[in-house]
Amino acid sequence: EGSDTLMGIGGRYIGLAGSGVAISNDIYALYFNPAGLAQIETAEVSIAKQVNSELLPINFAAAAIGLPVLDRFGISTVVAAGYIPRLHMYADGAFAESDLESVFLRYALPGMTGNFDGIISSKTKDYRVALAFSPINSDRWALGVSVGKVDCATYFCGVTAEGADGYKIISTGATAYTLNLGVKYKVTN
Numbered sequence: 001e002g003s004d005t006l007m008g009i010g011g012r013y014i015g016l017a018g019s020g021v022a023i024s025n026d027i028y029a030l031y032f033n034p035a036g037l038a039q040i041e042t043a044e045v046s047i048a049k050q051v052n053s054e055l056l057p058i059n060f061a062a063a064a065i066g067l068p069v070l071d072r073f074g075i076s077t078v079v080a081a082g083y084i085p086r087l088h089m090y091a092d093g094a095f096a097e098s099d100l101e102s103v104f105l106r107y108a109l110p111g112m113t114g115n116f117d118g119i120i121s122s123k124t125k126d127y128r129v130a131l132a133f134s135p136i137n138s139d140r141w142a143l144g145v146s147v148g149k150v151d152c153a154t155y156f157c158g159v160t161a162e163g164a165d166g167y168k169i170i171s172t173g174a175t176a177y178t179l180n181l182g183v184k185y186k187v188t189n
Contacts, residue, residue: 001085022184027064031082036132066078079131086124088123124151144183148180153172153173
């Protein structure tokens, strides 16, 4: 589950086949294109959950508000912060090397052997802050930037067919920092 499973976030954008990069103009622009945040006119808060989700309590949480910092120069400024669970996977049971679960989970745990019986849990969390700018009297263009911290952790505990003792525990973790730049420009009205 999570936004990295190509399901996206936000009902509007899922219903529009993930077109959020081009059209986002609300709090979900934090995920799709930070420039879209510039079109927020009032404070926005969103806590969203995918209805059929079993692993994630929420799949998006964010808040955005306009700041009058550059108003006197005719520039609208919006700041936003949010949390996006990007990927969460869990498997419990016996899997052969050719099973989809085994192939997918070996991608998350490169040291994992093909056949295993046990529990695997993997989580990727993305924390972002963003700033967006646009002219106050026009929605012709907007610029946005966001920085993020991505935490990844995967854990396996169980039995493997290939191990000498047949029992194995593997865990991995990583942190990455991101810089996202976005631009929106209307060629015509």
